[in-house]
Amino acid sequence: MPQRRESGGREAEDTYILQCHYCDWSSLDIGVQLSKPTKITEQLAKQRKSKRPSALPAKGAQPLRHDDAFANLTTFYKEQLNESGDPQNPYSNSPYSSPNNLARIMSLYGGLSANALKKTREKPQPMREARGEKEGMSKWSLDDKAADDSLLARIRSLSWEDTTTTEQRLSAPANNDARTVDELWPVATQLRTRKCRRCRLCPQYLSYPDPKVKVNNIRYKIRVLALNHIPRLSIRPLQAPLPLPNPAFCLHAADLQQRQPDLQPHIPQQYVLTIRNPILEPIKITLATPTITPGRVASRVTILCPSFTVGPAGDVWDEALSASTTSNSTMNPGNGGRQAAMASLTGRNAEESLDRQPEAGKVWERTRNSTGVVLEIVPGPLRPPPGIVPKSAKEMQDEELEEGDEVLEVPVYVRAEWEVSEDNDDAGIRKGVSRGGEAGKVKKELAFWCVLGVGRIGGGG
């Protein structure tokens, strides 16, 4: 098969040819030489244009060449579009930028309404199809005997290999009419790229072309990493003893050294565990933690509200525009509506102003895509209470604290569940994910263990 790919061209005296390194076909075989090694497609198109007219007279009354027919048809359709105009937009030729605005102004000043105007306007011509050769229609005549005979004569002397394959004919419009190999025209390999890549399951873009580089540069940025789909956990003390400065904003070196006060064993501390939802569906979270933290120092941990929902992430404007309606559905009944109402009246969280106490089974705080629950932690003692019975050597050794044992870390098991509609989820079906209750909805779930660092337990007592 003759290769018609571009490979390195070379010729003396600043002329270039395309050559296939496999079969040694070159563009000289069809009489094409290029003057520069760049913009090859452009040069080829120019050469083809200049070649065609010379070929025409010889063929006499042949149907139009494919290129010309295509050009004619394009111009014809463009004209048709212009003539028929856009019926939706009667003021398309007005200097005002928005036709709707203009229509409104016109109706304000009495007179005819936009609809009436539309009716009075003469009916646009329906679009028609191409009628003649000038308009790009190619006729196929059966009784063109001379042409057929010449073709037959040519075919007789050809071998099978000299005829084009369907693949070759369909490679480009220029090659659609080519019957023999020597009529083929070199065509650049089509570049096929995808601009953006979207997730199958959610409307997120996974990657998109880097906007900083030029269009022809196909460098992609991954926008959404898998990490960004995992609910984010953060923990902070409920009543901060003193406002902790963000280390990024520390102005003096001394501020950085000032570290969080140590936790006192046996004194219950309350923390707010905030879960942030990064995906566009509301998720249902279930938390679990061992009552006693594993390790040498046993601290007691209680999650006051282990099961709750977190609203969907999304555009900030979504929330602002549809105020209290969107997030209500995801909120606990009783709490959400009132809270939202108060928030909209006072501009702040109603219950925050009150000196409220953490309550078991209640969510502590809630924003559009995050929910905070209260975690109660009783730090364990670093050393077991001194006993009366003397200890064996092994027990003594067990009591020796190792580096890092005084750090209080809480393992938490997080399980998130959410539903995605089935129509944009073929991956889920393939994997056989269990169907949710609602028709057309597929239930997804994600569960993982994570460790929250709470602080250091003080040495005292």
Next chain:
Amino acid sequence: MTSRPAPVPKRPSQLPVSKPPCTLHSSAIIADKAQITGSHAVEIGENAVIHPWARIRAEGGRVVIGKNSMVYEGATIGTTDGGDVIIGDYVNIETGAIVEAISVGDGTTVEVNAVVGKGAVVGQWCKIAPLERVEADEELEDFMVVYGDGRRRMDMTTKEHAEVRELKKEGQEKAVQAMRTLIPNAAAKWTS
């Protein structure tokens, strides 16, 4: 006969005791690891390059390699049972190719792992594409290209344009020069 060329007999475990009578041009490069075996005469022309592990078998007849030709690694030239092999100038015998032809014309390229059968006559400026084969006793016209599973076509570009041939020669000379700097010459091993 359309069978494959005669299978290569086992390589002797030691270097052959008797070296074939070699006529090597002083500018030819023969790598230390190249193998030249047999008892018939071997002639290697000006600027020719024999790569390491190339095999020249003068067991069945003479082997002549023209100037500015290159024989690559693992290529085999020559016959074991009768028949001279004459390789022209500016010829490339690529890696793993087997050439047992009576003659290979100037400017021809036998690509990677291609086979030219015994008694074949390959014309000038031919090209045998990778893995293609020229059957035994076949005569290949000048400027023929063997490609695409046994198909043949005339390379009109080279045939009708003398400047293209010149360029090809020039390219080959440059390639040979580049190889000279890369391959240590051990021609003395075969002449002494």
